[in-house]
Amino acid sequence: MKLLGLDISNLKDGYCISTVTLFLLNTPGTYLIAVLPGIMVVSYEPLLTSAEKIIRSVTGLGYKIKKIVQRNSLTQILTSMKTLKFKTNIKCAGCLAKVAPNLNEAAGEDNWEVDIHTPGKILTVMADDLDESTVIFAINEAGFIAESVN
Numbered sequence: 001m002k003l004l005g006l007d008i009s010n011l012k013d014g015y016c017i018s019t020v021t022l023f024l025l026n027t028p029g030t031y032l033i034a035v036l037p038g039i040m041v042v043s044y045e046p047l048l049t050s051a052e053k054i055i056r057s058v059t060g061l062g063y064k065i066k067k068i069v070q071r072n073s074l075t076q077i078l079t080s081m082k083t084l085k086f087k088t089n090i091k092c093a094g095c096l097a098k099v100a101p102n103l104n105e106a107a108g109e110d111n112w113e114v115d116i117h118t119p120g121k122i123l124t125v126m127a128d129d130l131d132e133s134t135v136i137f138a139i140n141e142a143g144f145i146a147e148s149v150n
Contacts, residue, residue, distance in 0.1 A: 003033065004051050005077035006040045006058060007067035007126055009110075020058060030054060033074055038126075041077050066110055067126060082127055084135060086146040087120040099142040106130065106138035122149070 011017060017035050024030050024040075029048025034041040042054055051070065059065060071077045090099055096114060103112050103125075112125045123146060125135055132148045139146035 001031075001043050002046055002051070003071060003074065003077060004042045004044060004054060005067075005069035005071065006042070006055070006065050007069075008038060008040055008058065008063045009066045009113075010063055011035075011038055011040065016063070020061060020063065023057060023061060024054070027054070027057060038083070041074055082130075084125040084127060084130065084132055085149045086123040086125070086132075086135060086139070087149050088114060088123045088139060088144055088146045090114050090121050090123065090139075090144050091116055095144065099139060099144055102138040102142045103135075106134050120149070 008020070011020060020040060021032055021035055024032055024042060027049060029045035031043040032040075033043050040058075044051070044054060051068070055065060055068065069077050090096060093116075096116070099114075103123075107125045107127055107130055111127060112123060114121060114123045123135075123139070127135075136146045136148070
């Protein structure tokens with residue numbers, strides 16, 4: 001058995017989670033280990049299926065996979081898919097455009113998003129070896145404020 005971690009950006013609500021879960025459970029040789037909003041960890045039997053087939057299945061359902069992690073344990077996978085959350089004062093598309101170059105450089109393009117529709121204007125960053133201070137510095141350099149909510 002092998003483990004596969006998927007960072008699925010638009011896997012956010014119960015309907016999406018159940019859709020992907022049911023589909024994968026009906027795939028021979030695939031076993032679900034953990035499902036969290038945005039993250040799915042699958043165990044699979046390489047003689048019956050492959051990581052590539054699982055990835056094609058998920059993307060075929062219309063979901064975007066931002067990151068693929070293959071490790072030996074669930075703990076290693078979840079650690080390498082660390083999520084940082086920050087309350088910010090980024091409130092509009094113009095603010096996003098101003099802070100994007102700094103966040104892209106610090107966290108990598110497509111590894112962050114700001115929900116400007118919530119009261120806290122929550123910034124979520126998916127990072128391997130990125131610490132909170134680096135993200136806060138990048139936000140501050142763009143003229144905005146970020147406070148960790150982890």
